[in-house]
Amino acid sequence: MAMHQPAANRKIKPYQLVALIFFTVSGGPYGLEPLLAYAGEHSAVLLLLVVPLLWDVPAIFTVLELNSMMPVNGGYYRWVKYALGNRWGFYEGWWTWIYTFVDLAIYPVLFVGYASYFFPGIEEYRILVCLVIVWLSAGLNILGIVPVGKVALFLSAAVLAPLIVMFVMALAKYNGGINVPNQTIHGLTHSSFGMALYTIMWNCLGWDNVTTYADEVEKPIRSYLVSVFTAFALVMVIYFLVITVAINTGINQQLFSEGGFPALGELIAGRWLGAALAAGGMASSLGLYAAILLSVSRVPKAMADDELLPRRLNILHSRFRTPYVSILLCSVVVSFMILWPLAELLVIDVTVYGAGLSLEYISLIKLRISHPNTERPFKIRLGTTGLIIAAIIPFGIYFLALSGALASEGGGIIAALFAIIVLSTAEGMWLLVSWRKPHLRLKANS
Template sequence: MVYYCALTNAPPTKKLLRPLALVAVIFFTVSGGPYGMEPLLGYGGHGGSLLILLLTPLFWDIPTMLAVLELNAMMPVGGGYYQWVKRGLGLRWAFFEGWWTWLYTFVDLAIYPVLFVQYACWFLPGLAAWKIPICLGLIWSCAGLNILGVVPVGRASLILGTAVLIPFIILFGLGLYHLGPAAYAFTPLSLKGVGFSAAGMGCYTVMWNMLGWDNTSTYADQVERPARSYVVSMGIAFVLVLLVYVATLMTARGSGIGADVLRDNGFPALGVLVGGRVLGILLAAGGMASAVGLFAAVLLSVAQVPKAMADDRLLPSKLSALSPRFGTPARSIVVCAGVVSVMILWTFMDLVVIDITLYGAALFLEFITLVVLRIREPGTPRSFRVPLNVTGLCVLFVLPVGIYLFALNGALTDSGSAWKPAIFALVLLVSAEIAWQGVRWKRAQTRKMDYI
């Protein structure tokens, strides 16, 4: 059986990412803490918000994690999902996968510097006037960290992860002490009174706060014992993310904070209500740490894909060049940071809608790839296999497709402005075919020149 080799020219003695650091990187790639989940209470109310939070990971994240774990167990290679789709569906669909992923990650990355400034303004409101320089400073600082390699990013993620989690642990503990256990009692979980569009936007909010499991595969060749490490680290990260989200949402519900106050002022306002100004400061600092950690971790994953595509002559060959000192795709990292630098003026929820719409399309190609490889290569060794046959996999993947379509319809039928970014995202999906035709033409011209 033919296996794809790891796409790296780094020296064989390079340091590898260990399981504990991998948990931290995965945590930041898919979550970074509850920051950004503040609008959920307004969309779903007390009963509906918790129901959306519990059901969305069941429909969206668990099928994704299972697919990623099996595909990664087959091919723990640099480039991750791009290489999987190329092997299963061919070069054209691999280009679509890489193109859509590149687009949605630019959108995703643009969110975090903006969030950083919002939480920094908790300390100095005047910083809002310096939004652009601060965002650019964050973008290029994280780009420099990524050029140093995966291990520094992993170490930074461990430190930042601690800074994110401790304030929420304190929030939950003080909530139990001041509000009492009765405030955390489960109210009836129901979407009664929640409009279709509001439920859809609530799903978008949770989906954005728990996406990116496949992004963690793009540096699998830089992970110690990747097949085993990913199964353990991904499971720990999922449980940790869900527990933090549920505890935070239940604290917000029990505190009686207004949905508008939470949406407009964020979790620092909840911290002040529950534990005083010091806790509000800790949560604001945690929000800044979360933004930095998310940006660094997501940039780490996406910078590997243009490099892999450039190796296949789908993007300019210069993007495949590795830093001679650090063995990282430095040019790819710089290009990604440059594109994100021009996208930081968009609004948060617009970016979320575009992000999920693009990401879902790329994710579905990975689902199809797993089914195809199960049929075509049933005997290929896998250290992890989803305990379902081909029919069971198809049924399983109906769940994320269903919630994706539900959220998209909610945005398209929104009476506000959510339909505009949804339409824009659909246009961006179509752009993959236009770009592919351009690549085909250029490759044809190159072959003609080689023949001459």
């Protein structure tokens, strides 16, 4: 079935795409606070600089090459399906759909946490507030990608402004003497190391998610190339600065983990900065939710187009031309997921996401072998052997984090085991789909 092509005036521009990528992947440093409690001041900066290079950079280059080869709505799902066939395409779509439900459930809960700075009693109404956020975001997404892009741009300013003020105030308070302690991972326990990895990985994932609406972006190949690298540089600079500032204030690591950036702001300049950072955290949560719902809602629509999910999911709104049935279904599922504890959601999120990402690496390598002459406006300057070696590195980070969670004594092991069980459901769902539509099974390896 041919997909609807949005009119030119409904496509977003590169600067809006930067804002969407920023919110899909990061949304600012909110959620990074537990890193100091896990890694300590003598490991946090080292891990923060090294892990994204090993975990994110291979993913970014993979996404850019595959997107330049196939800039289509459905993004990573369509790449895997094209490279590996219907079965693995279904796995990719199913896994990333589930992981995004988990991911989305985190942000309304974070919003409530930061809103409690202003309204201490709001925790009693947590579920109600979370549901309001879920369904207001659903309405915004039904209006289309351009309104979401404009809102993301506004919220980006709301997130970045108090962070910039915090950096300036910290430099003034410490007379520019912001120093990084000697860094080493010596002395970290395996479980603390694993949870530190999960914290960083979660704060830096989702580069493939931003390709699911490529048909709705002006000049998608060039726009993604410029926007992704701009967003990555912005994210890394912000993360480095906030953790370095936190270390130099001497803030209690547990207080920082529990009180977040508002507690850090109070320590630097008083309650007014704490309030500004709390407002920034609320804006970050809203922007992340809206941007990620935008990306995930395009995947079931694409799968429905290919008969791998019920056809009703590919119905477009008669006026706004958005997959409103998919958006509504996603919102219903997330409405139940908000009941999960935050720390466990993080472990489940990264574990399931990593499995889907692995199929994208395999697809990249497979297409280099099977379609070597297909045009790739952006191409990683490595041969097949080099790509295989490069893919092993993020796999190593992934399994280190997973083994650390399994070695922990808290909820990490339960969450990790649950994530593994969730991953196994893909085969059962594929068997059900292929049983109902045998012709899909015949094309499973096409």
